[in-house]
Amino acid sequence: MKKFEEFLNTRDLRRTTKDAGLAKSLVKDAEQRFEVIMEMKLTEKSSTLIFEQVYESLRECIDALLSLQGYKSYSHVASIAFLQNHPEFSTADINELDNAREKRNLAKYYGKQISILDTKDVIELHNQLKPKLNALFNQMSK
Numbered sequence: 514m515k516k517f518e519e520f521l522n523t524r525d526l527r528r529t530t531k532d533a534g535l536a537k538s539l540v541k542d543a544e545q546r547f548e549v550i551m552e553m554k555l556t557e558k559s560s561t562l563i564f565e566q567v568y569e570s571l572r573e574c575i576d577a578l579l580s581l582q583g584y585k586s587y588s589h590v591a592s593i594a595f596l597q598n599h600p601e602f603s604t605a606d607i608n609e610l611d612n613a614r615e616k617r618n619l620a621k622y623y624g625k626q627i628s629i630l631d632t633k634d635v636i637e638l639h640n641q642l643k644p645k646l647n648a649l650f651n652q653m654s655k
Contacts, residue, residue, distance in 0.1 A: 514611060517594040525588035529580075533654065536577040540650060543573035547639065560632040561620050567635045568617045571610065574646040581653045589614050601645045609638050 520526035550566040553559050575592045579585065586592040593610050596602040613635050619625040 514590065514594055514597075514607070517591070517598055520586075520588065520591040520594060523591075525586065525591040527585045527587070529583055529585045531583040532580045536580040536650070536654075539573045539577035539580065543570040543577070546570045546573070547643075551636075555629055555632060557626075557629060560629045561627040564613075564627040564632040564635050565617055565620060567632070567639050568613050571613075571639055571642060571646070574643070574650070578646070578649060578653060581650070599649060601649060602642075606642060606645075610642065613638060 517526075521528070546566055547570040550563055550570075553563055555563055572589060572592055575595060576586055579592065579595055584595075586595075590611070593607060593614060596607050596610070616625075616627055616631060616635075620627050
């Protein structure tokens with residue numbers, strides 16, 4: 514994966530005004546998205562939808578961090594690369610999130626179904642990363 518800085522001044526990432534209001538709104542949306550989608554029963558039929566929404570919840574949290582720093586991402590890869598600059602997130606965390614991104618893309622753009630096991634894995638990833646994302650958000654909001 515490219516370094517975050519390599520995305521600067523590309524179509525994938527732009528500098529913008531820091532926007533704490535947008536950041537808070539994105540976090541709220543992400544939390545509501547996760548809460549609502551977790552009310553669904555996980556079945557073979559619902560697993561792809563649940564997977565996509567849990568992944569989107571994580572991505573929105575990262576985009577909130579970007580907004581606090583004055584960035585706007587037009588690329589999921591650029592958003593994920595942002596976490597490389599924060600020691601709270603291990604290489605394994607970033608690789609797992611990028612793997613989830615790839616699975617989401619296969620489902621969204623190529624019609625590949627996501628298994629219940631993969632959906633359980635992304636929920637577990639969410640539960641591992643969300644506290645770290647929240648802590649970083651609180652730190653950056655000061």
